[in-house]
Structures are given as structure tokens and as C-alpha cells.
Amino acid sequence: MSGQAVDTAVGVGLEVPPSAGPGAPSLQKRAWLGILRNALRLGRTKIGVAIVLLLIAIALFGPLIAPHSPTAFIGVPNTGPSSDALFGTDALGRDVWSRFLNGGRSVLWMSVAATLLGVGLGVIIGLVAAYARNWLDDVLMRASDVVLAFPQIILALLAVSAIGSKLWLIVVVVAIGHVPRVARVIRAAAQEVVERDFVKAAEAVGEKRSRIVFGELLPNVTSPLLVELGLRMTYSIGLIAAVSFLGLGLQPPSSDWGLMINENRLSITVQAWAVVVPVIAIGLLTIGTNLITDGIARAAIGIDGRSNR
Amino acid sequence: MSTAVEVRDLRIELVGRDADVVDEITLEIEPGEVLGLVGESGSGKTTVGMALLGHVRRGGRVGGGAVVIDGRDLAELDASGLRGLRGGTVAYIPQDPGTALNPALRLRTQLREMLDSHGAGSDGERGARMREALEEVALPSDDAFLARYPHQLSGGQQQRVAIAMAFACRPNVIVCDEPTTGLDVTTQARVLQTVRELCRSHSVAALYVSHDLAVVAELADRVAVMYAGRIVELGTRDQLFGAARHPYTRRLLRAVPDIQGQRAVVGIPGFAPLPGRRPDWCFFEPRCELATDKCRSAFPPAFEFEAGHRARCYHADEAVRDVPVEGGVEEVHVQREPELALAIRNLDAHHGEHHTLFGVELEVHRHECVALVGESGSGKTTLARCVAGLHKDFTGAVCLGSEELPPAARSRSAEARKRIQYVFQNPYASLNPRRTVGQTIARQLELFFPRQKDMGRRVGESLERVALSPSAAEAYPDELSGGERQRVAIARALAAEPDLIVCDEITSALDVSVQAAIIDLLRELRTEMGLSLLFITHNLALIRTIADRVAVMTEGKIVELGTTAQVLERPSAPYTQQLLANTPSIAAVA
Numbered sequence: 001m002s003g004q005a006v007d008t009a010v011g012v013g014l015e016v017p018p019s020a021g022p023g024a025p026s027l028q029k030r031a032w033l034g035i036l037r038n039a040l041r042l043g044r045t046k047i048g049v050a051i052v053l054l055l056i057a058i059a060l061f062g063p064l065i066a067p068h069s070p071t072a073f074i075g076v077p078n079t080g081p082s083s084d085a086l087f088g089t090d091a092l093g094r095d096v097w098s099r100f101l102n103g104g105r106s107v108l109w110m111s112v113a114a115t116l117l118g119v120g121l122g123v124i125i126g127l128v129a130a131y132a133r134n135w136l137d138d139v140l141m142r143a144s145d146v147v148l149a150f151p152q153i154i155l156a157l158l159a160v161s162a163i164g165s166k167l168w169l170i171v172v173v174v175a176i177g178h179v180p181r182v183a184r185v186i187r188a189a190a191q192e193v194v195e196r197d198f199v200k201a202a203e204a205v206g207e208k209r210s211r212i213v214f215g216e217l218l219p220n221v222t223s224p225l226l227v228e229l230g231l232r233m234t235y236s237i238g239l240i241a242a243v244s245f246l247g248l249g250l251q252p253p254s255s256d257w258g259l260m261i262n263e264n265r266l267s268i269t270v271q272a273w274a275v276v277v278p279v280i281a282i283g284l285l286t287i288g289t290n291l292i293t294d295g296i297a298r299a300a301i302g303i304d305g306r307s308n309r
Numbered sequence: 310m311s312t313a314v315e316v317r318d319l320r321i322e323l324v325g326r327d328a329d330v331v332d333e334i335t336l337e338i339e340p341g342e343v344l345g346l347v348g349e350s351g352s353g354k355t356t357v358g359m360a361l362l363g364h365v366r367r368g369g370r371v372g373g374g375a376v377v378i379d380g381r382d383l384a385e386l387d388a389s390g391l392r393g394l395r396g397g398t399v400a401y402i403p404q405d406p407g408t409a410l411n412p413a414l415r416l417r418t419q420l421r422e423m424l425d426s427h428g429a430g431s432d433g434e435r436g437a438r439m440r441e442a443l444e445e446v447a448l449p450s451d452d453a454f455l456a457r458y459p460h461q462l463s464g465g466q467q468q469r470v471a472i473a474m475a476f477a478c479r480p481n482v483i484v485c486d487e488p489t490t491g492l493d494v495t496t497q498a499r500v501l502q503t504v505r506e507l508c509r510s511h512s513v514a515a516l517y518v519s520h521d522l523a524v525v526a527e528l529a530d531r532v533a534v535m536y537a538g539r540i541v542e543l544g545t546r547d548q549l550f551g552a553a554r555h556p557y558t559r560r561l562l563r564a565v566p567d568i569q570g571q572r573a574v575v576g577i578p579g580f581a582p583l584p585g586r587r588p589d590w591c592f593f594e595p596r597c598e599l600a601t602d603k604c605r606s607a608f609p610p611a612f613e614f615e616a617g618h619r620a621r622c623y624h625a626d627e628a629v630r631d632v633p634v635e636g637g638v639e640e641v642h643v644q645r646e647p648e649l650a651l652a653i654r655n656l657d658a659h660h661g662e663h664h665t666l667f668g669v670e671l672e673v674h675r676h677e678c679v680a681l682v683g684e685s686g687s688g689k690t691t692l693a694r695c696v697a698g699l700h701k702d703f704t705g706a707v708c709l710g711s712e713e714l715p716p717a718a719r720s721r722s723a724e725a726r727k728r729i730q731y732v733f734q735n736p737y738a739s740l741n742p743r744r745t746v747g748q749t750i751a752r753q754l755e756l757f758f759p760r761q762k763d764m765g766r767r768v769g770e771s772l773e774r775v776a777l778s779p780s781a782a783e784a785y786p787d788e789l790s791g792g793e794r795q796r797v798a799i800a801r802a803l804a805a806e807p808d809l810i811v812c813d814e815i816t817s818a819l820d821v822s823v824q825a826a827i828i829d830l831l832r833e834l835r836t837e838m839g840l841s842l843l844f845i846t847h848n849l850a851l852i853r854t855i856a857d858r859v860a861v862m863t864e865g866k867i868v869e870l871g872t873t874a875q876v877l878e879r880p881s882a883p884y885t886q887q888l889l890a891n892t893p894s895i896a897a898v899a
Contacts (some may be wrong), residue, residue, distance in 0.1 A: 197739035201798075204697050204718050205756055205805065206726045215752075219743035 032222055038299035039292070045299075048291025055285050059104030066098040070255040078271040087273040091264050096274045103255040103278065107244070107285075110171050111236035118175035118236075119229050122182025127213045127221070129183065130190035141187070144180030152177035152239060160248045170249055174239050178232045189224040190217050223300030230293025234286050241282045257282050311380065313481050313514035314338040314361060319374035321356055321365055328585030330369055331356050331538040335611075338514040340481065343505065345529030345546075346518045349561075349820040350791075351581060353538040358484045358518040362399050363391045379481055397427040400475035402485040402504075406467035410459040417455035420474060427478045442477040446470070446503050465496030469503060476507050483508070485517045489524060493684040493847070498891040501528050520820060522565050523850070523893035526550055531617070534558045537581045537592040539608070544618035550895055552629060554612075554620035557593045559632040562895065564825035566850040568877065569894050574854050576826025580790060591622070599624040599631060646675040649710065650809050650841035651696065651729075656705035658691050658865075665691050666703065666865045673809065678835060678842040680856035680873070682849055682888075688865040689845050690734075693813045696843065697731040709809070727757045730802035734814040736794035740786040746772070746797050747782030753804045767804075775800040775830060792823035796830070803834065809841045817847070828855055849892050853877060861885045 039045045067084075068074050074085060077093040087096040129140040147155070152174070159173040193199065194217065202212050243249045244258025252259065257278035264274035319334040331353035338344045348354040359366065360376055363383040376383045378399055386394060395401070403409035411419060420442065424435040440450035446469040448454065459467055468488055475483055485504065489497040505528055508515045519525050525532055525546075532549045534542040534557065542555040553559045560577045579596040582588065591597070594604045603623050611619040622628060651673040658666035666688045673679045683689040694700035696707055698718030706713045709728055714721050733739035740749060750768045754761070761767070769779030775796040786794055795815060802810050812831070816824035832855060835842060844856055852859055852873055859876040861869040861884065869882040880886045 197733040197735060198741045200699055201731065201733065201739055201801075204699055204726070204731050205753065206718060206721070206723060207752075207756065216741055220741070222743075 032226070035223055035226055035296060035299050039295040042295045042298060044291045045295030048288045048293075048295060051284050051288030052292065055104065055281060055288065056108065058101060058281070059108045062101030062104060066095075066101040068095040068098040070094065070099045070102040071253045072098075078267045078274075080271060081273065087277055088271050090260070090271070090274040091267050096260075096271075096277060099255040099260060100257070100277045100281065103257045103260055104281065106167070106250055106254075106256050107237060107240055107258065107282070110167060110174075110240045110249075111233060114171045114174035114236045114240065115178070115229065115233045117171065118178025119182050119225070119232050121175065122179045122228070123186050123218070123221075123225060125179065126183040126186030127190050127217050130187045130194050131209070131213050131217060133194070137187075140183070144183050147176065147180045152235070153242060156239060156243055157246070157248065160243065165248045165251065167249070170240060170243055174236055174243075177239070178235070182228050182232060185224050185228055186221055189221045193217050193220045223296075227293055227297045227300060230289055230296055234289045234293065237282065237286050237289065312337045313340045313342075313379060314516070315375075315377040316357070316360070317375045317377070319357070319360060319376060320372040321353075321360060321369050322372035323584060324368055324370055326585055329372065329538060329587075330584050331535075332372075334360075334374070334540055336533055336540065336543065338482070338516060340512040340514050341509060342531065343508055343515040343517055343529045345525035345532040346516055346535060347520065347522055347525050347532060347561075348535030349520060349581065349822060351537075351583065352535040354518045354520075354535050355486055357535070358486050358516055361482065361484050361516060362395050362401055364395075393427075396423060396480070397478050398480055399482045399484065400478065400480035402468075402471055402475045402483065402488045404487045404490055406471040406488075407459070407464065407491075409471055410467060412459050415456055415458055416470060420455075420470075420477060423474050423477050438477060442473040443470075445476060445507060446473045447499075448473065463496075465492055465500060468492060468496075468500055472500070472503060472507070476511070476513075479511060480513060483513050483515045485515060485519075487519050487521075490519075490521075494849075494888060494891045494893075495684065497524070498893075501893075504528065521893075522550075522561065522821070523567070523895050526895045527893040534561070537587060538584065539592065539621065541593070541622070542620040543611075544615075544620075548615060548618040553634065554614055554618070554625040554628055555593075555622045556597050556599055556624070556628045556632050558620075559628055559634050560596075561822060562634045563632075564822040565895060566821075566825070566828075566848070566854055567895055568850040568853065568889065568892050574821075574825035574828055576824070576829055577822040578826070593622075599627055646677075648675045649673070649708070650675045650677070651843065652706075652708040653692070653696065654706040654708065656692070656695060656703055656707070658688070658695055658700060658703040660691070660702070664865070666695070669705070669862075669865075669867055671860055671867065671870075673841050673843055675808070675841055676835070676839050677858065678844055678856050680852040680859045681843060681845045681862060682847065682852060682859060683862035684847055684888075687862045689862050690813055691865075692862070693731070693811050693843065693845050697729060697811055698726070699731070723757070727805045728808045729811065730805050730807040730809070731811045732795075732798050732802050732813065732815050735818050736791055736798050736815075737786075737818065739798050740794055742786050744785070745782060746784050746786065746789070749797065750782070750801055750804050753801050757805045771800045771804045772797075774803055774834070790823075791819050792826060795819060795823075795827055799827075799830070799834075803838070806838075807840070809843065811843045811845070813845045814847065816851070824851075831855065849877070849888060850894070861888070 071094065073093045074095050075089045075093050077089055077091050080088045082088065085095045085097060090096050090099065125140050129137040155177050156170065156173045159169060163169055199212060199216050202216050240249065241258035244256050245262045247262055250256040250259050260278040261275050268275050315337045316334055320329055320332040322329045334357055336344065346354045346357060356366065361378065363386065365371060371384065378394065420439045421435065424438060430438065443450040448466060448469055462470065489500050492500060501524065504515065507513065517525065517529055529546055531545050533540050534555065536557050542549065542553065542558045549558065553562060563575050564577060566574045577596055582592055588594070590607055591604045591609055594600045597604065609621045609623045611621050612625055613619050614625065649672055653669055653671040656666055656669040657664065669692060681689050681692065691700055695703050698716065698721055701716040703716060708714065709725055714725055718726060747768050750771050751764050754764065754767055768782050772779050772781055777793065777796050777800065789797065816827050819827065828851065831842065834840060846852065856873050859871065859873050860867045861876065861882060863884050869876060869880065869885045876885060877889065880889055
């Protein structure tokens with residue numbers, strides 16, 4: 001309570017104004033960019049970004065360079081690699097390499113959509129719960145607990161088998177699985193912010209609740225938010241690939257990495273490539289996003305992404 | 310006996326950068342002597358204190374010089390030698406005992422640990438020594454007390470346990486790092502007395518690190534003043550407080566509010582240079598009114614004036630003449646108007662089950678500044694929050710003019726919210742770190758004056774009103790110093806063009822020179838804009854310079870209310886008398 005001197009900030013001085021240019025960056029941009037820039041200095045993040053960029057490139061441009069149609073029968077089923085088919089043919093005699101090049105898009109867009117949807121909803125619920133601090137907080141958090149009680153994959157299978165295998169449904173179900181997990185993390189982070197004086201200052205002048213939640217709280221939870229985005233992306237990829245593998249995602253004859261594993265698993269001893277290639281792709285994608293997330297998390301808490309501040 | 314502590318030309322620098330944190334530190338402490346080391350934040354005083362324990366913070370290293378304790382050079386000790394030294398020969402009393410004591414261990418365990426690791430005497434002797442140590446700091450030494458956990462003690466008791474631990478192994482040297490900063494004046498007085506008595510009776514050499522000149526004036530035999538990593542002046546207590554030689558020391562003394570002197574506090578403009586940005590000459594030169602070309606030639610050497618009184622300034626003789634320590638009497642109190650700006654009627658407040666305020670009655674007239682003084686836990690902040698609509702759980706009335714306000718800020722009219730503004734204690738927490746200063750102030754203007762054009766210019770004007778450059782609008786709070794942030798918080802409050810500003814301990818997180826500047830600013834704004842102020846503080850010395858009337862609060866009740874002069878000179882309530890007696894003062898020395 002007494003006069004504790006904590007004045008250690010880098011004083012710009014009253015006479016020496018800060019030399020920010022006319023086009024000073026906007027607030028959100030700065031907070032996000034600072035963490036991302038620090039994260040990118042870490043080796044792990046660089047590797048992660050390289051892997052993910054490579055796989056995105058394959059998914060986007062793969063169909064353009066594929067030698068065959070993904071659904072064309074080009075030879076005897078389950079033959080090994082040859083000059084015509086780089087990784088041989090699958091159980092139905094289609095080109096593994098061409099199907100691989102065509103099969104990345106669905107898992108990518110579905111993962112991204114599920115992640116954005118799930119994290120978006122989770123952030124809103126988490127912030128509202130943290131700011132409400134009353135019955136609403138309890139209702140939201142207990143409802144989250146109910147969803148948390150079901151394993152995410154069971155939830156997904158339940159919905160898909162009840163309503164039918166529609167791609168948008170898979171995205172929504174995976175997203176719903178993310179919501180309570182994200183909400184808990186964001187709520188915990190925001191609870192500490194809610195107690196800070198600048199939130200009270202906003203309340204004292206009658207700032208609207210929505211502006212307090214999105215204007216005062218949200219910018220102060222960017223670090224856990226970035227980490228959650230990366231982490232949920234990793235989980236989304238795994239889940240969506242798993243749903244496809246179980247045959248509830250994309251339907252044959254479309255090419256999809258998860259579906260490819262399922263179609264060729266019986267002949268794995270004869271023609272392993274048809275399974276190994278998509279497995280490696282999904283594995284690498286998960287590892288890549290995870291490395292990025294880890295880098296962001298380290299930069300956010302300042303482990304070794306040392307900024308000069 | 311020889312010198313207990315000898316520091317010679319100590320330099321501590323940042324690894325990998327050609328920047329010194331502290332340099333040319335030379336001091337010695339005799340057994341039984343208390344040396345006060347004062348300085349503002351960032352002056353390097355804690356760094357020097359830690360160096361006596363053979364500790365350098367991460368990222369720093371000893372770049373030269375020597376620390377000799379009891380004839381042993383710390384640089385020659387290995388890790389186990391240092392461990393033996395710490396606690397045994399050199400003990401440490403931390404700033405915050407709440408974090409220094411392990412919350413999971415009983416007091417017995419913690420005290421025994423200290424004695425056991427320095428292994429003096431038999432088991433029984435250690436047990437006896439432990440109880441003795443507690444008795445020395447006037448704490449009970451029975452088993453029931455020893456079985457307690459730190460959280461079961463008050464702040465003052467915790468600090469005395471920390472002192473008992475420090476003195477338990479009979480050290481020769483003790484380093485105190487602002488040990489009374491978090492304590493009330495009454496507790497502080499008791500803790501200071503304990504430290505003083507123990508140092509005297511056991512012939513312990515003490516280094517007392519503090520930013521509080523008044524505390525040092527009470528306690529220390531000799532005082533060293535640090536500025537930007539150098540000791541700029543060193544002398545006995547009387548030499549320093551009676552006839553300071555360095556312009557910085559003199560300005561610092563003038564910035565300290567004093568309970569006895571009826572004088573205005575005057576801040577020091579500018580700021581201390583940081584490591585790596587210090588000039589090749591006198592570091593105080595840019596802020597010094599006596600600076601000449603000679604000051605820009607080299608850092609002044611230490612000139613000795615009387616035995617033991619050294620100051621590093623070329624113009625020390627002129628300083629005594631030309632830099633006044635006294636700021637002159639200033640009693641320019643604004644004429645108080647009969648109309649009320651704020652009236653608090655029979656207010657009772659609760660924190661859950663706790664009844665915290667009891668029938669509080671307080672009035673603030675228009676253009677008047679009323680100080681609300683009390684120790685921590687007295688309920689003064691709760692009262693402030695009731696006024697601002699941040700604490701809803703109360704009965705009674707808060708009236709703005711003649712209009713009774715609803716408890717919650719959200720249920721009040723926009724007009725009422727505009728007319729009462731609140732400035733928070735800690736400027737590090739009251740500004741959103743993710744918004745620029747300009748965005749923060751612009752939002753306030755938008756809220757209270759919608760549909761007005763030319764936002765950029767109006768933000769600039771708001772900043773200029775608190776003596777900040779309009780270009781500060783582009784800065785984020787973490788790019789500003791504490792004083793600058795508090796100015797921004799004040800600018801935000803003023804942007805609403807309020808009638809009444811509630812200031813909740815707004816200078817307690819700031820250095821004295823910055824505090825003086827903020828107080829100065831508030832006084833100016835008050836006359837200029839005709840503001841009423843409810844000024845909450847624990848610092849009695851501060852109110853003389855700003856308040857017209859004073860309300861003294863304890864345990865949720867106002868025990869005394871009167872004009873500033875009345876309350877400070879002829880206090881009627883026993884509590885006020887005790888508070889005044891315990892407040893340390895520089896004037897008592899000088």
C-alpha cells in the first residue's frame with residue numbers, strides 16, 4: 001500500500017516524444033505480430049512452417065501436376081512402384097501418387113474451417129464467462145463440462161451416424177468438440193485480465209459490455225489465443241483424418257488421405273506405399289502445426305524468443 | 310574491529326553490451342553502523358545491495374572492483390563459499406516478506422532450516438536460539454506461534470519473522486532491501502526500531518536500501534545517494550540532510566513532501582539515463598540548473614568537503630547556495646464555494662459478509678480538495694469505489710450536487726458518469742497495454758462527446774494539458790515511464806471534463822521526484838479548471854501540499870475531519886496523533 005517504487009519502464013521522456021511514424025501499426029496487429037515474429041526466430045517454428053507450407057503447396061498445386069486422374073484405373077491393383085506409377089497402384093488399380101496429390105485439399109480446408117469455427121466460438125464463450133462472473137459463467141462452464149464428458153471422436157461419430165455423412169456436419173461437430181476446451185483456456189486467461197484496473201476504468205465510464213469484452217479483454221489474451229489456434233488445428237487434422245478413415249467423411253471414389261488409408265489397409269502387406277504415403281502426409285502435417293504452436297507458445301511466454309524489450 | 314564491508318570501485322555491467330548498471334561504487338560500513346543507500350527506481354541501489362551477498366542478477370556480471378566482507382574478497386569465493394557466507398555472515402531482509410517466506414512451511418521449519426544450514430551449536434542450542442531470535446523482534450516464541458504458517462501472520466509480523474531469520478545466525482552484515490515498503494506507518498516505525506536496536510546491540514553493519522528519504526533519515530548513521538548507477542553523494546545523516554552538496558540530492562530533498570514543513574514539493578523535470586545511454590560526462594547534467602561546459606567534459610570526481618562528506622559535482626559549492634532545498638511556503642488554496650460537489654451520507658458498505666464502512670459522512674465542496682487519509686485496510690479505497698460506482702454493495706447515499714446517485718456506475722446517467730472521474734493507484738494496471746495512449750483517450754472523448762470532429766487534435770490537446778507531447782498519442786503504455794502513464798490516466802479523466810476527480814493513491818507507485826511533479830500538475834489543473842478532488846492517500850506528508858481539508862479514516866470510520874492545518878498541527882483524535890508521531894520526517898533531522 002505504501003509508496004512502492006516500480007518505475008522501471010523505459011521512459012521516453014516528456015521532452016523526447018516517442019518517434020512513432022504517422023502510420024503507426026494498429027493495436028491488434030502489433031500484439032499478434034510481435035509474438036509471431038519472436039516465434040519465427042525459433043528453429044522449431046521454422047521447421048514447422050516449412051513442413052506446413054510444403055503440404056499446403058501439395059494440396060493446392062498437387063492436382064495440377066498429377067500424372068493421372070485420381071479415379072482412373074491405370075493398372076493391376078496392388079502393384080509396386082514403376083516408371084508409370086511412382087508409388088504403385090492401390091487396391092483398385094488407381095495411381096497412388098496421383099490420388100495423394102489430389103487428396104490433401106479436403107483435410108486441409110475442413111481442418112482450417114473447424115479450427116476457426118471452434119476457436120472463435122470458444123473465445124467468445126470464454127471471454128463472456130470470465131467477464132460475467134455470475135450465473136452465466138456457471139451455466140456456460142457446466143455446459144462445457146457436459147460436452148467435455150464425451151470424447152471428441154465419439155461425438156463426431158454420433159452426429160455423423162445420426163444425420164448422415166455431410167462434410168459441413170463434420171466441420172461443425174469437430175468445431176463443437178473444440179469449443180469447451182478453448183473456452184476454458186481463454187476464460188482462465190481472461191479472469192486475470194478482468195481484475196485489472198483498466199477494465200474497472202472502462203466500467204466506471206459506462207463502456208458497453210460488448211466493447212469491454214472485445215475491446216479490453218480480447219486484445220489481452222492474444223497469446224493463449226494463438227497457442228489455442230495452433231493446437232486445435234493439430235487436433236482438427238487428426239480428427240478429420242480419423243473420421244475419413246472410418247469411412248464417414250468423403251465417400252469413394254473421391255481421393256482423400258484418410259480415406260486412402262482405409263481403402264488400402266487390407267493390402268498393406270502387399271503394397272505398403274498406398275497406406276504409407278498418406279500416413280506420412282497426415283503425420284507431417286500434424287507435426288508441422290504442432291511445431292509452430294510450440295514455437296508460438298514459447299514466444300508468448302518468452303522462453304527463448306528473446307525480444308529486446 | 311575492522312571495517313565490516315568494503316566496496317571498492319565496483320562495476321556491474323550487462324553481459325554482451327558495453328553498458329554498466331552501476332560503476333565506481335566505493336563505500337565502507339563499520340560494525341554497528343547503518344548506511345542508508347537511497348535512490349530512485351533504476352538507480353542501481355538494489356544491484357549494489359545484492360552485490361554484498363555475492364549475487365548478480367541474470368544478464369549481469371561484475372566488471373571490476375571488489376566487495377570485501379570481513380576481510381574476505383567475494384570474488385575469490387567459490388559457490389559453496391558464497392553459500393556459507395549468505396545467511397551466516399551476510400544476511401538479507403527482503404522487500405516483501407509475503408513472497409520471501411515459504412507459504413507451505415511452518416515458521417518453526419523455516420527458522421530451523423536457517424539455523425541448521427549454518428549449523429551452529431547442538432540441536433538444543435539451535436532450538437533455544439530460534440526462540441531467542443523471535444523474542445528479539447518482539448514476537449511470541451511459544452510452540453503455538455512456531456506452528457503457524459506465514460499467511461496466519463500480519464504483514465508486519467511476517468516482516469519481523471524475516472528479520473528474526475536474518476539475525477538468527479548472528480551475521481556481521483545485513484542487507485535490507487526496502488523492508489518497510491509494504492507496511493503501514495505504525496508497523497513501519499516498529500520494524501525500523503527493531504532493525505536499529507538489533508544492529509546496535511549485535512554490532513551488525515547494515516546496508517539499508519530505500520527510496521524513502523524520510524525513512525533513511527530516521528534510521529541511518531550515514532547516507533549514500535545513488536543516481537543512474539553512481540554514488541553521487543555520501544555523508545553522515547546530518548551532513549546530507551542538513552547541508553547536501555550535490556544538486557541532485559538537493560532537488561530530491563525538495564521533492565519529498567514533509568509533514569512538518571509547510572512547503573510545496575517540486576519535481577525534477579527530465580529522467581535518469583538508462584544503462585547504455587549514459588553520457589560520457591556528468592549524468593545529471595541534462596537536468597541540472599547549474600550545468601556548465603565543465604560538466605560536459607567528464608564525470609566529476611568525488612570532492613571531499615568535510616571528513617566523510619563526498620559529492621561528485623563540480624559546482625557543489627554553488628549548489629548549496631543556488632539550489633534551494635526549501636520550496637517556499639505555498640498555501641494557495643482555492644476559495645471554497647458553498648455549493649457541494651459531492652456529499653456522502655450515512656454510508657455503510659459491505660464486502661460479502663464483511664462490514665467495511667460504518668456510517669461515513671463526507672462532503673466535498675466545489676473547487677475543494679479533500680484528502681482521505683488512512684492505513685491499508687481502513688476502507689478508504691472502498692469509499693472511493695462507492696463514489697465512482699465501482700463498489701455497489703452499500704447503503705446510504707452518494708450525492709453529486711443535489712442528485713442522489715444509484716450505486717452502480719452502469720445504472721447512473723451518462724452525465725453523472727462524466728462528472729465523476731476516477732484515477733487509479735497503479736498506472737501500470739489502469740491503462741490497457743494493447744491500446745495506444747491516443748486510442749485510450751479518443752475512446753473517452755467518443756463516449757462523452759460523440760459527434761465531435763477532429764479527434765486527433767482533441768487528443769493532442771488532452772495530452773498537452775497534462776504536459777505530455779501530443780506525439781505521445783502513438784505510444785503504448787509500456788513505452789512510457791510510470792509518471793508519464795499516470796499523466797495519461799489523468800488526461801483520460803480530464804478528457805471527460807469532470808467536476809470531481811477521485812484520486813486513489815495516485816502517486817504511491819511513483820518515485821518522489823515524479824510524485825512531486827504529478828502533485829504539482831494536479832494543483833495547477835485544479836485552479837485552472839475549477840475541479841474538486843477527493844484525494845486518497847496513506848501518506849500524511851503529502852496532504853499538506855494539496856489538500857484543503859483532511860478526513861482521517863480507520864477501521865471503516867472517519868475519526869477526524871478538519872482543515873489541513875488543524876489536523877496536522879492540532880490533531881484531536883488519538884489515532885491521528887499516533888499516525889503523526891509514527892510518520893518519519895526529514896525535517897526532524899535537518
